[in-house]
Amino acid sequence: MIKAGIIGATGYAGSELVRLLINHPDVSVETITSKSYTGRDYKSVYPNFSHIDLVCAEENTEELAENCDVIFLALPHGEASKRINVDILSKCRIIDLGADFRLQDVDVYESWYCEHYSKDVLKEAVYGLCEINREKIKGRRIVGNPGCYTSCSILSLYPLLKEDMVRENSIIIDAKSGVSGAGRGLSAANLFCEVNESVKAYKIASHRHTPEIEEQLSAACGKKLVISFTPHLIPMNRGILATCYADLKKEYSYEDIRRVYEKYYKDEYFIRLMDEGIFPETRWVKNSNFVDIGFAVDKRTNRVIVIGAIDNLYKGAAGQAVQNMNILFGLDERTGIDSVPPFPV
Amino acid sequence: MIKAGIIGATGYAGSELVRLLINHPDVSVETITSKSYTGRDYKSVYPNFSHIDLVCAEENTEELAENCDVIFLALPHGEASKRINVDILSKCRIIDLGADFRLQDVDVYESWYCEHYSKDVLKEAVYGLCEINREKIKGRRIVGNPGCYTSCSILSLYPLLKEDMVRENSIIIDAKSGVSGAGRGLSAANLFCEVNESVKAYKIASHRHTPEIEEQLSAACGKKLVISFTPHLIPMNRGILATCYADLKKEYSYEDIRRVYEKYYKDEYFIRLMDEGIFPETRWVKNSNFVDIGFAVDKRTNRVIVIGAIDNLYKGAAGQAVQNMNILFGLDERTGIDSVPPFPV
Amino acid sequence: MIKAGIIGATGYAGSELVRLLINHPDVSVETITSKSYTGRDYKSVYPNFSHIDLVCAEENTEELAENCDVIFLALPHGEASKRINVDILSKCRIIDLGADFRLQDVDVYESWYCEHYSKDVLKEAVYGLCEINREKIKGRRIVGNPGCYTSCSILSLYPLLKEDMVRENSIIIDAKSGVSGAGRGLSAANLFCEVNESVKAYKIASHRHTPEIEEQLSAACGKKLVISFTPHLIPMNRGILATCYADLKKEYSYEDIRRVYEKYYKDEYFIRLMDEGIFPETRWVKNSNFVDIGFAVDKRTNRVIVIGAIDNLYKGAAGQAVQNMNILFGLDERTGIDSVPPFPV
Amino acid sequence: MIKAGIIGATGYAGSELVRLLINHPDVSVETITSKSYTGRDYKSVYPNFSHIDLVCAEENTEELAENCDVIFLALPHGEASKRINVDILSKCRIIDLGADFRLQDVDVYESWYCEHYSKDVLKEAVYGLCEINREKIKGRRIVGNPGCYTSCSILSLYPLLKEDMVRENSIIIDAKSGVSGAGRGLSAANLFCEVNESVKAYKIASHRHTPEIEEQLSAACGKKLVISFTPHLIPMNRGILATCYADLKKEYSYEDIRRVYEKYYKDEYFIRLMDEGIFPETRWVKNSNFVDIGFAVDKRTNRVIVIGAIDNLYKGAAGQAVQNMNILFGLDERTGIDSVPPFPV
Secondary structure, three states, rough: OOEEEEEEEOHHHHHHHHHHHHOOOOEEEEEEEOOOOOOHHHHHHHHHHHHOOOOOEEEHHHHHHHHEEEEEEOOOOHHHHOOOOHHHHOOOOEEEOOOOOOOOOHHHHHHHOOHHHHHHHHOOOOEEOOHHHHHHOOOOOOOEOOHHHHHHHHHHHHHHOOOOOOOOOHEEEEEEEEEHHHHOOOHHEEEHHHHOOOOOOOOEEEEOOHHHHHHHHHHHHOOOOEEEEEEEOOOOOOOEEEEEEEEEOOOOOHHHHHOOOOOOHOOOOEEEEEEOOOEEEEEHHHHHHHOEEEEEEEEOOEEEEEEEOOOHHHHOOOHHHHHHHHOOOOOOOOOOOOOOOOOOO | EEEEEOOOOOHHHHHHHHHHHHHOOOEEEEEEOOOOOOOOOOHOOOOOOOOOOOEEEOOOOHHHHHHEEEEEEEOOOHHHHHHHHHHHHHOOOEEEEOOOOOOOOHHHHHHHHOOOHHHHHHOOOOOHHHHHHHHHHHOOOEEEOOOOHHHHHHHHHHHHHOOOOEEEHOEEEEEEOOOOOOOOOHHHHHHHHHHOOOOEEOOOOOOHHHHHHHHHHHHHOOOOOOOEEEEEEEEOOOOOOEEEEEOOOOOHHHHHHHHHHHHHHOOOOEEOOOOOOOOOHHHOOOOOOOOEEEEEEEOOOOOEEEEEEOOOOOOHHHHHEEEEEEEHOOOOOOOOOOOOOOOOO | EEEEEEEOOOOHHHHHHHHHHOHHHHHHEEEEEEEOOOOEEEHHHHHHHOOOEEEEEEOHHHHHHHHHHEEEEOOOOHHHHHHHHHHHHOOOOOOOOOOOOOOOOHHHHHOOOOHHHHHHHHOOOOOHHHHHHHHHHHOOOEEOOOOHHHHHHHHHHHHHHHOOEEEEHHOOOEEEHHHHHHHHOOHHHEEEHHHHHOEEEEOOOOOHHHHHHHHHHHHHHHHOOOOOEEEEEEEOOOOOEEEEEEOOOOOOOOOHHHHHHHHHOOOOOOOOOOOOOOOOOHHHHHOOOOOEEEEEEEEOEEEEEEEEOOOOHHHHHHHHHHHHHHHHHHOOOOOOOOOOOOOOO | OOOOOOOOOOOOOHHHHHHHHHHHEEEEEEEEEEOOOOOOEEHOOOHOOOOOOOOOEEEOOHHHHHHHHHHEEEEOOOHHHHHOOOHHHOOOEEEEOOOOOOOOOHHHHHHHHHHHHHHHHHHHHHHHOOHHHHHHOOOOEEOOOOOOHHHHHHHHHHHHHHHHOOOOHHHHHEEEHHHHHHOOOOOHHHHHHHHHHOOEEEEOOOHOOOOOHHHHHHHHHHOOOOEEEEEEEEOOOOOEEEEEEHHHHHHHHOOHHHHHHHHHHHOOOEEEEEOOOOOOEHHHOOOOOOOOEEEEEEEEOOOEEEEEEEEEHHHHHHHHHHHHHHHHHHOOOOOOOOOOOOOOO
16 A cells, blocks of 8 residues: 655645545555644545544654655645755655646746745656656656646647647637636635626736746747636636647648647547547546547638646646556556546536 | 446436446446437447447347346336336346336325336335335345435434434425436426526425325334425535424434434444534535435424435435445445545536 | 715625615715725726726714715624614614614524614614515614515515414424625635535524514514524525425415415515416526515425525615615605516526 | 517527616517517516516517517527518618628628528618717618627727737637527527536637628728637626737737727727726626726737627627617617626626
8 A cells, every 4th residue: 555645635636635545445545734724623624524534634744754655745836845855755755736846947937936945856856747748757756746727738739739730839728717726715706706607817928837838838849939828717616628729830631630639649548539520528527537638620710729628626636646646656547546527517 | 247237328317327337346337228319329428438438229128137137227207117027027136216116105106106017016126225225125126216305305304203203294304406306308497597596496395206205204103194395406416405394292402313313324334424513515425425414403493403415316316226236236335336525526 | 866875885785785876866875985995996896886986985974974864784783783873863864784773672682693782773773674564664764674584584474474374383494595695705615616516504593584584473473483494505696595384274275375465465566476386486586676476385284385585685685775765765666676687697 | 769679589688688678768668579489478488577567479570660660689590681671671770689680791691601681681781889880870770789709809809900909810719608698499508417517619610700700800900800719608697708819010018008998998888998907707797788808918929818708698689789779769878778787696
């Protein structure tokens, strides 16, 4: 059994992770910690766990590192880089669900986030987008688990950039997210009556997932690119839909592009390419690790429109974290995260 | 491996059943049938199954009975009783998710539903409310899987009637259900804009789950009782909350009643008694087989108010069907239906 | 023009009131106040007012009383009774949307709420349920505007008690409310993901609207009665549905009861009695001052089930406050609050 | 009083129109017709009208033209062009809420829709986007009332094209709509459980509002342009948000662009330009005729991102139809459609 600790277990992503790890056949959850709820029964914080005995422990990273094979962190940005150092890394594997170990370029990190407190560790970190970086993840000691918008956006566009089919700086990603992406923190903007029956864009031209997408897509095409990324808030609990636009470099047909997507994804269990004319909807991936991708070629404008859908808390956070753990520990990548999505749910 | 067939696999309950059985470690899904979608890929009807190859077969009950160990039926009332006879029963086990084998009193059935076409089989059927009838279910060949409102209502009130604590004819059940309970059939009343942002009562003093609750509660207390049952439609996908009122026969304290609930339910894995002052909410059981129950004693009126919550498609249909199958085939009752409910979902 | 001031203009009820008064042909809104947003543009707090210039003033009740013909208060309980005294009353009319001037029995008020700071004023106050107390409201200087659950519940049951048709202590009111009833205050329990896709009961056997309903229904039947009242939270913005149960004293027919409802309500513009077999749904009254009422007689249990629906912020708060103002100032009662409810909305 | 007839009064747009016209001080609703509900009480089709006596008449366009000053048509495409001819036009004014009189280019109409049956009348029709075509609308006999997506999209982008600030073929409009845009027709795809808790794109690169936007924006800039337009379905009743992207021809500042929007819109009552950093959300315009517009300049990509929000049934259909009527009949443009949007609703 892999002994797992979870730091920050009472946010939505942390709680989803606890749930997946408890259901995982090869994991034993040793310790969960929470700053806000230290000492509290987990079931009083999340009554969906009412049949399970778990207490929110005080955090002690050192101790956790001694007792666990893997530590997951689900914390606000800046918090993981304060906690993780080479000493910790020598004792256990780290999977960070926050932003601190995602961007390789420290300057970019610091210009979008805050000071980075463990730059040496960052060099060792791998970007845990499993379908793209699987081979690099194996054997690594620390994984920066991708953001929710980014997982969806990068996987949707990756083959097109890898194969040089689109104008690099023409990319526009218009993304829609359920409200759980905003977390469980108190905010008037996230009260039911403020969110329900409305849709809005937010952090226009300024969302922090932008540089993460740019770094990965730039790596894919070998050129430094900039994108437009606009997130929107949708009155639903879970799900991300990314509608991606890009100018084609040539007059490609649907089949031309299909061939490229199949080249990269046909053996990827968690990526489901939709048939021509069928497009992803978040309901078909909700509560699962699947990434649904579909696309159309608009001949009138010579653009490709790619649509990707994921569950933001699952493939966009906790599910992919478990997938990364499975890779790190040599398990079948699907263990514990392979179930048919429920519907309607 | 238990070989399973599902007749009526393209309604919401049928589809939930297919999902649970595919994920079940001891079951192989042999055949699924659908009248409306014969010959169609299941993934085209339910794209949440996009990674799975399944085709909706034409229904042939005889053949199914030859090839399967268990047949599940998820059909409109009157359809199962036309299909199931002693010959079928001699070949395989039957779990019917419809109403045909739930009521033992044929006259009551026929007055609320329609003609019953297999009265001899009905005598052999057991009412598959697992927590109450577990011992009777074992060894039986046919199970009438309870309705969604009824599972929730009966389990909420059972100990009070069994222990003679409430006035039999004072029972009022005010129930609230998500929209999936209405099924996937086309109906203007179930269009998004007609249901969203509204709440209504329906089938007032005339819902067909009334006699089912009455038959079971009458059996529990040994007296013929009548109840008031009012279902309501709530703008959400899944979940049932039953708010149950009953006049106490004496001045019972909270602890008096608690003792009785614990007597019947303390070893029931799927029933979670809430602590005093905590009440069930459907979100904590959504997408799970759990039944959450809490209650309060109102000293001003000397009434007990019991609140029960289940997922209507899971414990209220497909999950309990699997639980019944587990009992019939001697498996651990929790196999394939034991997971922490996801939240928020 | 009636000069109006609004104290507490930035809660949901206060904001609905500002909206209705701005649209009212005979009112000029002189001053709005807000403790939390003093000095702020109202449009920055409620961008639906983006085309209107209004600033949240600091509260000064004395000054308001000098300059206004009527002051509306939309404050937490205990706050209005601290502000209103005979001096204020001598200068302008008061309509209080809070609880302080609703209950005539001070002891009951103080046992359910807190100390009452203007008991002399309370004696002069009238309970502003317009359809019942219209004649008593005329000429009064202070109106206690009814609560949302109570408006709906009392109007639903009043004729039955007035005409002595039901057992007084058999009344059970199972009410369902949209989330705006909880106000705009920060509370984790009202975050979108906590409310959406769920239903729950709350304040079981302990909600403060209980004594308000009891006082009015007791007055109607001339006997002190107790009721069971259970509020539920529904994932929608607005609307209240009250499902009311009562044991009939005799075997009344539908027509017997219909006659009584028509006796009291047939000339009431804002009360719409549904035809037999038709029941209220909150969507048909949303964003209006209408009260829809329907009922059924359950012959099996000899109970009557009455269902009432209102918009909690409109007839349940701001709309009825305007209706009360119209009565106080001799206007047509419908002025400014008479529009067809929009649908779907 | 303007005598009005409404053909197709039982769709969502038709019903919203009936509501607005009944509330309009200068209009009397003479006749409403419905193919599906001929002879039925309107209140039985839309119980929000329960206090109003209206019957769905059989349609007779000739008779309507004799008796009415204005006829509104809310019909599927192709139906209005079959009904309206020069004879009808000589008797009364026509406002068509469908697509038949929106596109000036018949070939474009016929390639996206179907045969056009009154091409001569089409020449006389004016595109009823009031803020842009006000002067052209005056004195006209027939108005093609714009589509919902188009009203929002064109108004959001118009100043930029009029002033030659953006690359014509770089325009991408990613639009999000509530479900009422799909109408009240029976469709499995619009059942509550299929729409709720999900988001999807649909009619990708093929939605019929595309040529309507292109015709108007081409007219604005004097060049034939093509755009990408992607509609999305959002789990809410009402509202459209259009997120519009365009490459700037020069390095414009926020103020440069602001100046241009103010040039065109500063006196437009129904257009509300948001302050810098504030962006439209559909909740602030729901149930009103307002158009909220905000924008940002993304210096990294040299794009402008403009966001517009309207209520699809109000400014996107019935409200604008009334606005057009007001213009045609010389009334104050705001009559009957000028109210503060309610919130939360």
